[in-house]
Amino acid sequence: MRQLRTILPVLAPVVLVALTAIVGSFFERSTEIYFINALVAVAIVVALYVFVGNSGVLSFGHISFVAVGAWTAGVLSVPVEEKPATMPYLFGFLADTAVGNVPSLLLASLVGGVFALVAGLPLMRLSGLAAGIATFAVLEITNNVLRYYEKLGPGLNVFSSVPETTDMQQAAIGAVVAIAIAFAYQVSRFGRQLRAARDDAPAARAVGISVYRQRLLAFALSGALAGFAGGLYVHYLPINVDAVYLDLTFITLAMLVIGGMTSLWGAVVGALAVSGLDSLLAEAENGAVGVDLPSGSRIVVVGALMALVLILRPSGITGGRELRLFRVTRPRPVKESEA
Amino acid sequence: MTSLLASGLTDFLRAAVEPQVQVDAIGIGAIYALMAVGIGLVFGVLRLVNFAYGQLVMAGAFALAFASDRDWPVGVGILLCFAVVIALSLAMERVVFRPLRTQSAATMLVATFAVAFLLQAIALLIDQRDDTLGEPAASLAKLNLPWTIFGTDVRKITVVAIVSAAVCLVGLVLFLGRTTVGLQMRAAAMDFQTARLLGVRANRVIGSAVLLSGVLAGVVAVMLTVQQPLVTSTFALRETIVVLAGVVVGGMNRLASATLGGFAIGYASGLLGGALPTEQSQYLPSFLFGLVILTLLVRPGGLFTRGRGPVERV
Numbered sequence: 001m002r003q004l005r006t007i008l009p010v011l012a013p014v015v016l017v018a019l020t021a022i023v024g025s026f027f028e029r030s031t032e033i034y035f036i037n038a039l040v041a042v043a044i045v046v047a048l049y050v051f052v053g054n055s056g057v058l059s060f061g062h063i064s065f066v067a068v069g070a071w072t073a074g075v076l077s078v079p080v081e082e083k084p085a086t087m088p089y090l091f092g093f094l095a096d097t098a099v100g101n102v103p104s105l106l107l108a109s110l111v112g113g114v115f116a117l118v119a120g121l122p123l124m125r126l127s128g129l130a131a132g133i134a135t136f137a138v139l140e141i142t143n144n145v146l147r148y149y150e151k152l153g154p155g156l157n158v159f160s161s162v163p164e165t166t167d168m169q170q171a172a173i174g175a176v177v178a179i180a181i182a183f184a185y186q187v188s189r190f191g192r193q194l195r196a197a198r199d200d201a202p203a204a205r206a207v208g209i210s211v212y213r214q215r216l217l218a219f220a221l222s223g224a225l226a227g228f229a230g231g232l233y234v235h236y237l238p239i240n241v242d243a244v245y246l247d248l249t250f251i252t253l254a255m256l257v258i259g260g261m262t263s264l265w266g267a268v269v270g271a272l273a274v275s276g277l278d279s280l281l282a283e284a285e286n287g288a289v290g291v292d293l294p295s296g297s298r299i300v301v302v303g304a305l306m307a308l309v310l311i312l313r314p315s316g317i318t319g320g321r322e323l324r325l326f327r328v329t330r331p332r333p334v335k336e337s338e339a
Numbered sequence: 340m341t342s343l344l345a346s347g348l349t350d351f352l353r354a355a356v357e358p359q360v361q362v363d364a365i366g367i368g369a370i371y372a373l374m375a376v377g378i379g380l381v382f383g384v385l386r387l388v389n390f391a392y393g394q395l396v397m398a399g400a401f402a403l404a405f406a407s408d409r410d411w412p413v414g415v416g417i418l419l420c421f422a423v424v425i426a427l428s429l430a431m432e433r434v435v436f437r438p439l440r441t442q443s444a445a446t447m448l449v450a451t452f453a454v455a456f457l458l459q460a461i462a463l464l465i466d467q468r469d470d471t472l473g474e475p476a477a478s479l480a481k482l483n484l485p486w487t488i489f490g491t492d493v494r495k496i497t498v499v500a501i502v503s504a505a506v507c508l509v510g511l512v513l514f515l516g517r518t519t520v521g522l523q524m525r526a527a528a529m530d531f532q533t534a535r536l537l538g539v540r541a542n543r544v545i546g547s548a549v550l551l552s553g554v555l556a557g558v559v560a561v562m563l564t565v566q567q568p569l570v571t572s573t574f575a576l577r578e579t580i581v582v583l584a585g586v587v588v589g590g591m592n593r594l595a596s597a598t599l600g601g602f603a604i605g606y607a608s609g610l611l612g613g614a615l616p617t618e619q620s621q622y623l624p625s626f627l628f629g630l631v632i633l634t635l636l637v638r639p640g641g642l643f644t645r646g647r648g649p650v651e652r653v
Contacts, residue, residue, distance in 0.1 A: 058445050122636050129388065129444075130639045133587040136580075137628035137635075144624040246576075250452045257449040297464060303457030307435055310450045314442040 009322040010183035013268040014176050017042060020272060021172035032168060034279035039171035040232050042271040044248075045255045046178040047225035049267035051218045052256060054191055056198035057127060060249055061119070061135030064142035065223040067244035068115050069108035069230025071146060074159040077104040077235070082161045089150040101165040105174075105231040112227015113220050120219035124212055139249060147241045158240040166236035174232045178225050182264055185221055194218050198262075258309050260316025265323045273317060278302055347616075354614035358491040364609025366497035368602040369504035373559050374582040375601020376511065377552035379594045382586075383528030384548045385436060386444065390451040392556060393579030394458035395431075399424040399560025400570040401462060404474035413479060421557040427458075428553030432545065440545075462572035473569040482565045496565045503558055508598070511551070515594075520547050528594070581608060584631050590641020599643045604631075 004011075017039065024035025048062045075087065080098045083090060099107065123134045147156060154160075166174070185191045194214040197204035201211055233239060251274070259270015281298040309317065354360060374392065381389050402423040406416030435454055439447050466474060482499060485492035515521035520543070526534040527544045535541055563575055582601050589600015607630060611623050634642055 058448070123632070126635060126639050129587050129591060130635050133584050134632050134635045137584065137631045140580075140628040141625045144622060144628075148621045250456065254449055254452055257445060261445060297460075299460035300457060300464065303453050303460055306453035307450055307457065310446055310453065311435065311438045314439060314446045 005325070008325065009264055010180060012323040013179045013265055016268055016272065017172055017175045017179065021168050025168050031283075034275070034282070036166065036168055036171045036236055038272055038275035038279070039168075039175045040166065040229065040236060041252070041255065041275045042175040042268055043171075043178045043229035043232055044226065044252050045259070045267045045271040046175070046182050046264065047222050047229050048252055048256055049261075049264060050182050050185060050222035050225060051215075052222075052253075053262050053264070053267065054186060054194045054198065054218055055215050056262075057215065058132045058253070059135040059219075060132060060253070061123075061138040061142075062222065062226050063244050063249045063252065064139045065112040065116050065226035066230035066233065066248070067142055067146055067241070069112040069227030070159075070234035070239060070244055071153045071230075072111040072227065073104040073108040073231035074162045074234040074239075075153050076107060077101065077163055078159070078161050086157060086160050087150070087154050090153075091151045094152070101163065101170075101235065104235075105228055108231030109224040109228035112230065113224030116223020116226070117216070117220040120216045120223070124215040124219055139245070143241060143245050154240070156241060158238045159234055160238050162234055162238065164235060166232050171232060171236065174228065178229065179264065179268065181221070181225060182267075185218070186264065190214060190217055254306050258306060258316055260318035260320035262320035263318055263322045266316050266318040266320055269318055270316065274302070274306070277305065350616070351614050355610050357613070358489070360610060360613030362491060362493055362497060363613055364606045366494070366500050367609040368605035369497075369500045370559060370562050371578065371582050371585060371605030372598050372602035373504050373507060373555050373562075374578065375586045375589070375598050376508070376594065377555035377559070378582065378586055378601075379591065379597035380524075380548045380552045380555075382591055382597070383594060384524060384531065384545050385440065385447075386531075387436060387447045387451070388444070388583065389552075390448060390579070390583070391431065391455040391458060392552070393575040394455045394462075395424050395428055395553065395556040396560045396563060396575035396579070397462060397570070397572065398427050398458065399557050400476065400564045400574050401465065401474065403479065403560065403564045404476035404570045407476045407479070408474065416476075416479075417561055420560055421554065424557040424560060425550065425553040428549055428556065429546070432549040436545075436549075437542075440541075459572050459576075462574075466572055473571040476564050476568050476570055479561070479565045479568070483568075496562060499565075500562050503562070507555060507558060514551075520544070524548055581605075581627070584628065588631055588634050588642055590644035592641065593644065596641050596643035600641070603642070 020035055020038060024032055024038075027035070044062075044066055047065075048059070051057070051062070052059055075090065075094050076097060076099045078086070078098065080096060083095050087095075119138050123131065123138070126134050146153060149155070186195070193204070193209045194211075194217075196207075197209055197211045197214060205211060230244065233244075237243070252271075255270040255274045256267055257270070258274060259268070260266025278298065281301055285298050313319070374396070378389055378392050381387055381392075399420040402420040403416050406419050411419075431454060435450050436447070439450055466472070482496045483494055485494045486498075487493075515525055523534065523539045523544050524547060526537070527539055527541075531541070534544075559575070563578065564570065567574070581604055585600040585602075585604030586597045587600070589598070589603060590596030604627070608623065608627050611626050612620065615623060615626070638644075
């Protein structure tokens, strides 16, 4: 019983991901992609959660690590003979190398992690709004460079001829790996130190926690996971630079906040709930679910529901807590006025 | 390498002091400063970064396009624009901001994302009724024509922008300094709890701030529409992002520093846009946001704020 309680925070999200994958594999390809999409979203949101959830600092820059990961995996896994057609200006070593699926994902995480580490070295000194805007600046710069610097990738064009290896199984495994790493981190001493600093920074400093160092570690780790998720993404859809920019930034942040920012369970539930809703409405736009929505109205509904959830449950669907089987009743803290 | 950099820098500086580049940069700075005030006012009383501010401007621009499409007089179009923007701004406060007033900054910010999403999607639906991208708002276009003064093209809208920014800012200073509501707003921005304890009505103060920021969004909508007469659903999105960065760089805690930050980033992007050589001008966002990061690292509390921010101690 006790052990169950300890591992439930990782078990529950994994079971949920597995169920999503199993249910999804019963559908034909045209519907299956919604499920794959949702699982890739889980990987991205869990990566975001590792930093934002544990540190309490909002980051608008994580999609740049997704982008860098996607570029790494995408550029490296296009077969050498097809590169000149879509990416004629590549650096020589990129043009001459092609790697398989798993190495490309590992390299994507490595590049994402190193990029986050380097960007984090100066940025993690900031906090609050300044940190938010600085991470946003990283997104702008990354997007701008990837968009126009064609020695690194296809520029404005889509990634064509990347092997589409992210099927249901790989997306599910990817999401589970991300969840497992996120869990291992949040129960490690580093994760706990960062969460302590999130809840009370001065007190955490007073017991000797370096907030800067812990944030940097989380930023790099979550950058690596984001890069990995970017690799999954590019192996599933022929994306271009706009797919890993503002829209993805906002929707993934919204998923995290709607699910509940401070728990892994919240990150997974939020990602699945919002993607599920979005897919359902997309099908409705095609007239498949019985109700017939005019085309383009999907985002109106998603936006309205997002606002509604936040107004009704400001701390997210899960309230920012991990899943518990039995509600633990703690004595209510005595208010100062009553004491 | 060093000499190449130095000569590039000299070229840049030589181009940057051209009167044409300066005039355009100041014009952009003036508009951005107004947006910064609109964002800063609401932040002052609500501690809310209103990401949906750009969509207010966009709604105003759609109103102008609507009026222009029906050949209504320019004055009516502008009135409609103000009516739409102010109504939307008040509605946004009532429906979304007010229930979330006590929530964390992250929740409020994401709520404004949701609103921004929603408004943008609605605008896209409106835009897509005909199969062309964007709605033209041509009736104001003649303001975009230039006057030539000593060989420098000064577009009429630049003058209008600078003058109306100045008028709005002076009016705002008078309002905040000389009226009771203005005083209450400043008090609320400083310490909302204490202000309430002293009898300042929260809803009234917040309502006034939101109203004022709506009026400013209307002014900005008119001026941006003159410059970009094709109104799309992403109208003013870019500008809002840049202004948000500018406001934080300037220092969000005071309205004056936020406004200066908005002006500074507008001016900087005008200079970079005008003076960067063509093959590098596509990297303008990188230069601009690189500057943002550098400034934040040197002065995290804001470029135009005095002293250091309060440090919390145990």
